[in-house]
Amino acid sequence: xxxxxxxxxxxxxxxxxxxxxxxxxxxxxxxxxxxxxxxxxxxxxxxxxxxxxxxxxxxxxxxxxxxxxxxxxxxxxxxxxxxxxxxxxxxxxxxxxxxxxxxxxxxxxxxxxxxxxxxxxxxxxxxxxxxxxxxxxxxxxxxxxxxxxxxxxxxxxxxxxxxxxxxxxxxxxxxxxxxxxxxxxxxxxxxxxxxxxxxxxxxxxxxxxxxxxxxxxxxxxxxxxxxxxxxxxxxxxxxxxxxxxxxxxxxxxxxxxxxxxxxxxxxxxxxxxxxxxxxxxxxxxxxxxxxxxxxxxxxxxxxxxxxxxxxxxxxxxxxxxxxxxxxxxxxxxxxxxxxxxxxxxxxxxxxxxxxxxxxxxxxxxxxxxxxxxxxxxxxxxxxxxxxxxxxxxx
Amino acid sequence: xxxxxxxxxxxxxxxxxxxxxxxxxxxxxxxxxxxxxxxxxxxxxxxxxxxxxxxxxxxxxxxxxxxxxxxxxxxxxxxxxxxxxxxxxxxxxxxxxxxxxxxxxxxxxxxxxxxxxxxxxxxxxxxxxxxxxxxxxxxxxxxxxxxxxxxxxxxxxxxxxxxxxxxxxxxxxxxxxxxxxxxxxxxxxxxxxxxxxxxxxxxxxxxxxxxxxxxxxxxxxxxxxxxxxxxxxxxxxxxxxxxxxxxxxxxxxxxxxxxxxxxxxxxxxxxxxxxxxxxxxxxxxxxxxxxxxxxxxxxxxxxxxxxxxxx
Numbered sequence: 001x002x003x004x005x006x007x008x009x010x011x012x013x014x015x016x017x018x019x020x021x022x023x024x025x026x027x028x029x030x031x032x033x034x035x036x037x038x039x040x041x042x043x044x045x046x047x048x049x050x051x052x053x054x055x056x057x058x059x060x061x062x063x064x065x066x067x068x069x070x071x072x073x074x075x076x077x078x079x080x081x082x083x084x085x086x087x088x089x090x091x092x093x094x095x096x097x098x099x100x101x102x103x104x105x106x107x108x109x110x111x112x113x114x115x116x117x118x119x120x121x122x123x124x125x126x127x128x129x130x131x132x133x134x135x136x137x138x139x140x141x142x143x144x145x146x147x148x149x150x151x152x153x154x155x156x157x158x159x160x161x162x163x164x165x166x167x168x169x170x171x172x173x174x175x176x177x178x179x180x181x182x183x184x185x186x187x188x189x190x191x192x193x194x195x196x197x198x199x200x201x202x203x204x205x206x207x208x209x210x211x212x213x214x215x216x217x218x219x220x221x222x223x224x225x226x227x228x229x230x231x232x233x234x235x236x237x238x239x240x241x242x243x244x245x246x247x248x249x250x251x252x253x254x255x256x257x258x259x260x261x262x263x264x265x266x267x268x269x270x271x272x273x274x275x276x277x278x279x280x281x282x283x284x285x286x287x288x289x290x291x292x293x294x295x296x297x298x299x300x301x302x303x304x305x306x307x308x309x310x311x312x313x314x315x316x317x318x319x320x321x322x323x324x325x326x327x328x329x330x331x332x333x334x335x336x337x338x339x340x341x342x343x344x345x346x347x348x349x350x351x352x353x354x355x356x357x358x359x360x361x362x363x364x365x366x367x368x369x370x371x372x373x374x375x376x377x378x379x380x381x382x383x384x385x386x387x388x389x390x391x392x393x394x
Numbered sequence: 395x396x397x398x399x400x401x402x403x404x405x406x407x408x409x410x411x412x413x414x415x416x417x418x419x420x421x422x423x424x425x426x427x428x429x430x431x432x433x434x435x436x437x438x439x440x441x442x443x444x445x446x447x448x449x450x451x452x453x454x455x456x457x458x459x460x461x462x463x464x465x466x467x468x469x470x471x472x473x474x475x476x477x478x479x480x481x482x483x484x485x486x487x488x489x490x491x492x493x494x495x496x497x498x499x500x501x502x503x504x505x506x507x508x509x510x511x512x513x514x515x516x517x518x519x520x521x522x523x524x525x526x527x528x529x530x531x532x533x534x535x536x537x538x539x540x541x542x543x544x545x546x547x548x549x550x551x552x553x554x555x556x557x558x559x560x561x562x563x564x565x566x567x568x569x570x571x572x573x574x575x576x577x578x579x580x581x582x583x584x585x586x587x588x589x590x591x592x593x594x595x596x597x598x599x600x601x602x603x604x605x606x607x608x609x610x611x612x613x614x615x616x617x618x619x620x621x622x623x624x625x626x627x628x629x630x631x632x633x634x635x636x637x638x639x640x641x642x643x644x645x646x647x648x649x650x651x652x653x654x655x656x657x658x659x660x661x662x663x664x665x666x667x668x669x670x671x672x673x674x675x676x677x678x679x680x681x682x683x684x685x686x687x688x689x690x691x692x693x694x695x696x697x698x699x700x701x702x703x704x705x
Contacts, residue, residue: 068466069477
C-alpha cells in the first residue's frame, strides 16, 4: 500500500535513501542539496539506518570516499549541487571509468558567475560526458520514484555505471507537494541487496582498481564503458517495467504529452515541463495541435526513440535550461538535433535558452514559444535558430 | 619479538619485483618495508595517490601488489581510504567480514600527493580519525613529472621550476614541516623515518603506526637518484647523511609525546649531505657560500626545536 504524504524533493530523496539504507553516505553540504544529508544525519542519529555516515571536508572527497567504499564492496551514496558537482568533476570520470555504481543525488543549480543559488542545469549539463547515467524528475514524486530505480540500474552487471538522480534546485528540492511513498519493506524488496562480483575486501581474491592504462589498453576500456552506457538503455526500461508492475507508476526514457498527432512540440526537462503541459492544454482547447516531450533520461541519450517521437512533427522548440556557450545552441538542442539528423521527415528545430539562474518560466512564455512554432509550421521563416528568452532588453 | 632482519626478509613479499620504478628508486623499498610491517595473517588495502609509484606499480594488466589496491586520483588518496575504512566497518558490523579478521588500510603518496595537492584530504581524514596509516614517501619534489619543486623541497634546491641561474640560487623557501602539522591534528602516532642500516627504525615505526588505532602517519625521506643527482647505489649513504646531519631527524610522537629515536654521535655539517647531490651543486660555487651557511642555520634551528620537544 502506498502512503500519502507531503514533503519536499529533498525529503523525498532522503526518504528513499533511508528505505534503501545504503552502507556508506559521504557528505559535504551545498545549497540547495544540503537538506538531504541533514535529514539523513537525523536518521543516523535516531538509529533508523545503520549507514556509515562520513562528514568529509569537500565534495571532491565525498565522491572519493564513495569510490573507496564502492570499490571495497558496499553501496555508497552522496548528494550535491552546482559548484560541488563541478568540484567533483575529476572524480566523476574516475567513478565511471572504474565502473563503480555510486548513486549521486543532484539538486541542480546554476554555476557561477555571478554566484547564484537557483535552478538551471548548468551544473549537471557540464557533467553530461562524465560517464554518469543522468535521470531527471519533474516533481518530488518522480524524483522519489527515480531514486528507487537508481541502484538497480547502476549496479546491473551489464551496466555498472554511476548514476545521477537530478531534481530542480529549490523548485523541486524545497517545494512541498503531495507524494505517494511506498512501504519500507516493499522498497527494500524492490531495490534488493548489492552483490558485487569482485571488491577490495573480498578475502578470496584481492583486487586492484584504477590502473595506469597505456595506449595499448586505454581504448578497449573506453569502448567497454561506452557499451555499458548503451546497455543501460535496456536496463532502464526493464527496471521501469518492474517498477510499474510493483508500484503502478509508469516511466520511460521520456514522457510524451499529447504528442500523438502533434504538429508543433517542445522538448523540455524537469519542472518546467509542467508549465509547458498547461500551455499545451490551453492550445489544444483552441484546436492547436501542440505537444510536449519531457526528457527523463539524458544519459544514455535516447536518440533513436526521441527521433521517432519527433518524426512528422512540423516544428520543434528545444528548451535549454543551461547555456553551453557554443554560440550555436545549448546541450539539449545539440543532442536532439543530432538525434534527428537522419530522419526522412525531419522537423524544423529551434533552440531556446531560458530560465537561467532561476529566471521564471510562465505559461504565457510557453505559449509564446508555441506561437512561434505555429508560424514556422505554417510555412513562416524559421528565423534565428538559437535565441534566449526571458532576459531583460538592454 | 625483537627485530631480526633475516626473519623479516624471509617473509613472503607483498610488493613484487617487475614493477617499473627506476633503478635505485627508494619508493619500492618503502613499499616492501611497509608491507613487511603488516602481520602475515592480516590483509591490507593500499590506497595510492597518483605519482611515480602508481604508474610504476599498477600498469594494466600487471600489479606489483599482492594485497588489494586502489588508485583514484592525485589529491584524494586519504578520502578514498576513508571510504574503504567505512566499508570495512560496516561489513564487520554486518558480519560480512569475520570478527577475528584484520584488514589494515594503508595510504601511500609522494610529497606532491601529501604535502600539497592531497593536503586537504589528508587533513580531513586525520581530523575524522579513520583507522588507517598514511605513508608519505617524501622525495622532495614532483618526481613523476620531472623534479618540479613541491612544498617538501628544501631551500636552495635546483628543481626544474626553481632552477639555479645567474639570478637564482634555487628554491627560495624552506620546506613545509608536514610531520609537525600532522602532530597538530592530534594523531595518536606520528613518525619520521628513512632507509638505513638493517631497516629496524623503519620497521618498528611502520608496525607501530599500522597497529595503533586511529589515523596515523609515517613520513619517510625517500631519496630519488634522478631528481637529487647521486649514483643509484648510494641510497643508504645519502639517507645516513640526512640523519647524521639532522636534515631529517628520526623521531616519533606517541599520543603527543615526542621521542627522539636517533641522535647522531657526531652531528655532521649539512654541506656533507648537500655535496653528494647535484641538486645543490650551485651552492658550492664561488660567491654562494652563504647558502651553505643559511642551510646549516635552518637545520640547527629545527634540530634545537625538536630536541626541546623531546625533553
